[in-house]
Amino acid sequence: MSDAVLLDAIWNADTVYRPDLFAGKTALVSGGGSGIGRATALLLARLGARVVITGRTQEKLDRVVAYAASRGVTLHGFAANVREHEQVLALYERVEAEVGLPDVLINSAGGQFPQPAIEFSPKGWNAVVSNNLNSTWFMMQRAAQRWRDTQRPGSIVNVIVVTERGMPGVAHTVAARAGIVGATRTVAVEWAPLNIRINCVAPGLTASEGLAVYPPEAVAEFPRANPMKRPGTPLEIAQACVFLAAPSASFITGEVLTVDGGGKLWGELWLAGRPDYYRD
Numbered sequence: 001m002s003d004a005v006l007l008d009a010i011w012n013a014d015t016v017y018r019p020d021l022f023a024g025k026t027a028l029v030s031g032g033g034s035g036i037g038r039a040t041a042l043l044l045a046r047l048g049a050r051v052v053i054t055g056r057t058q059e060k061l062d063r064v065v066a067y068a069a070s071r072g073v074t075l076h077g078f079a080a081n082v083r084e085h086e087q088v089l090a091l092y093e094r095v096e097a098e099v100g101l102p103d104v105l106i107n108s109a110g111g112q113f114p115q116p117a118i119e120f121s122p123k124g125w126n127a128v129v130s131n132n133l134n135s136t137w138f139m140m141q142r143a144a145q146r147w148r149d150t151q152r153p154g155s156i157v158n159v160i161v162v163t164e165r166g167m168p169g170v171a172h173t174v175a176a177r178a179g180i181v182g183a184t185r186t187v188a189v190e191w192a193p194l195n196i197r198i199n200c201v202a203p204g205l206t207a208s209e210g211l212a213v214y215p216p217e218a219v220a221e222f223p224r225a226n227p228m229k230r231p232g233t234p235l236e237i238a239q240a241c242v243f244l245a246a247p248s249a250s251f252i253t254g255e256v257l258t259v260d261g262g263g264k265l266w267g268e269l270w271l272a273g274r275p276d277y278y279r280d
């Protein structure tokens with residue numbers, strides 16, 4: 001499917017949310033240049049939010065901004081590498097100066113490479129931990145600090161992976177995301193007095209640009225990932241992010257919402273390919 005068709009599908013899809021759900025609100029979405037982050041950013045914009053997207057690649061952000069503009073909506077695309085703390089601080093300064101302090105933070109930036117864990121190099125392990133655990137931590141801590149300093153409420157949604165059964169081929173990311181779950185549950189308590197809610201969405205296999213890094217033998221088995229025998233769509237994950245970010249989840253904090261077509265109950269994912277031992 002071409003990018004234009006995909007974007008139109010997200011923009012025109014039915015949603016159960018009312019069109020002014022986020023009117024007057026500002027949302028910051030990391031990873032907003034593609035996949036789940038992009039779908040969430042566009043859905044939030046459709047629901048009336050002022051939206052800032054971030055990611056490392058300005059061109060990807062510009063394409064989403066241009067698409068929204070073609071639909072009469074202003075999005076802002078500010079590039080940053082969110083695993084660099086200094087860049088996160090600078091990003092918040094820019095967002096606050098040019099758009100306004102966010103009310104909602106969606107952390108969708110992240111990623112990993114598939115490899116048997118026994119082969120991980122220290123550099124590879126650190127890259128994935130930094131790109132998923134540190135980046136999300138820097139983003140959520142800064143949001144909380146600014147909400148505390150300005151006495152404003154806020155809502156955070158961290159997009160992670162399903163961690164309960166582990167996931168062969170991506171042990172580094174499962175470790176990093178389990179760290180996010182632990183931090184989320186902990187600060188849900190510490191930050192409740194500040195009127196900050198924080199939750200996670202754990203997507204199962206989702207048809208996004210990110211799947212391009214997996215080997216063909218893994219991709220061939222993707223239909224076995226869940227009982228629905230299909231990947232989710234970025235919009236299906238976005239709808240869950242919106243549910244948790246909005247007042248629909250006003251009494252929910254410290255939770256993980258799994259959106260995986262039942263993959264936790266039935267299914268197999270071998271992201272670096274299935275070893276012979278597990279073939280019979």
Ligand SMILES: CCCCC/C=C/C(=O)SCCNC(=O)CCNC(=O)[C@H](O)C(C)(C)COP(=O)(O)OP(=O)(O)OC[C@H]1O[C@@H](n2cnc3c(N)ncnc32)[C@H](O)[C@@H]1OP(=O)(O)O
Nearest residue numbers: 110111112113115121123124127128131204205210211213
């Ligand atoms: C429930 C189902 C879930 C399963 C499906 C999940 C799907 C997704 O999450 S898709 C969305 C995410 N998108 C991506 O994953 C994007 C692709 N990934 C990356 O960009 C990289 O993997 C990255 C996250 C590690 C990027 O970090 P960066 O610091 O830029 O990494 P480098 O490329 O510089 O590499 C650092 C270091 O990492 C090791 N390494 C990197 N790639 C591989 C690889 N393919 N195989 C083995 N090792 C790799 C390596 O040690 C690198 O150092 P050098 O050897 O010196 O390059």
Ligand SMILES: NC(=O)C1=CN([C@@H]2O[C@H](COP(=O)(O)OP(=O)(O)OC[C@H]3O[C@@H](n4cnc5c(N)ncnc54)[C@H](OP(=O)(O)O)[C@@H]3O)[C@@H](O)[C@H]2O)C=CC1
Nearest residue numbers: 031034035036055056057081082083109110205206208210
């Ligand atoms: N697709 C799937 O099957 C699943 C995805 N997930 C998770 O959902 C999240 C979104 O993935 P998805 O949309 O599918 O994949 P994408 O690869 O399309 O999206 C990831 C986005 O994150 C951005 N990003 C990555 N690293 C950084 C960084 N250090 N700083 C800023 N931006 C960064 C990338 O942009 P750029 O490279 O320009 O920086 C990219 O736009 C990820 O955390 C992913 O691991 C979880 C389970 C399943």
